Amino acid sequence: MKLKFTSLLVLLFITICSLNAQVINTSITVQQSDSLIRARSLDANFVVLDIRTDMEYTAGHLENAIQINFLKRRGKREMWKLDRTKAYLIYCRSGKRSKSALDMMKGRKFPEVYNMLGGIKDWTKEGYVVIKEQFEDVEFEKGKKIKK
Numbered sequence: 001m002k003l004k005f006t007s008l009l010v011l012l013f014i015t016i017c018s019l020n021a022q023v024i025n026t027s028i029t030v031q032q033s034d035s036l037i038r039a040r041s042l043d044a045n046f047v048v049l050d051i052r053t054d055m056e057y058t059a060g061h062l063e064n065a066i067q068i069n070f071l072k073r074r075g076k077r078e079m080w081k082l083d084r085t086k087a088y089l090i091y092c093r094s095g096k097r098s099k100s101a102l103d104m105m106k107g108r109k110f111p112e113v114y115n116m117l118g119g120i121k122d123w124t125k126e127g128y129v130v131i132k133e134q135f136e137d138v139e140f141e142k143g144k145k146i147k148k
Contacts, residue, residue: 024087025106027099027115030122033089036114037062040087047082049090051075051101052120056093060120060130070097080108087112094119 028036040046050061051070061067069075070092079101082088088110092098095117102115116123124130 022111024112024114025102025110026113027095027102027117029117030126030128033091033114033116033123034128036089043087045086047086047088049082049088049101050120051079051090051092051097056120058133060124060132062091062120062123063129063131065091070101076104079104082110084108084110087114089114089116091116091123092119094121 037048048062048065050057050065050067052061052067053069053071054067057065057067068078070079082105088105090098090101090105090113092101095115096119098115098119102113105113118125120130
């Protein structure tokens, strides 16, 4: 009797764990992305990941986004090292690179990854805010940077 009860508890525990280990790897619209960002704004396990080049990133990016250049081999290796226990919203310029990144992360068993359809192009087209990097004025004198 005790063995049956223990077996039943173990089976119940495994079932509950498998229900909680839901895998989400999908593409979502910019509106859904905005809602997701707002809903998870205080969640330390949620990461907004910009996979564009350095130049694209500095021209304008989503607030609090971290950047990894997916086009570089080193960037792909950095993505492989990301924490699999976290959830990621990935985006690029138009959605092509982020779709490839989604597929790569899916293959590497990341449990929760969202791809923003249309990328930052659609994000800005819909009127959402982007953060632009500010640069100080810098003069070059005989190969040295000198701040104004």
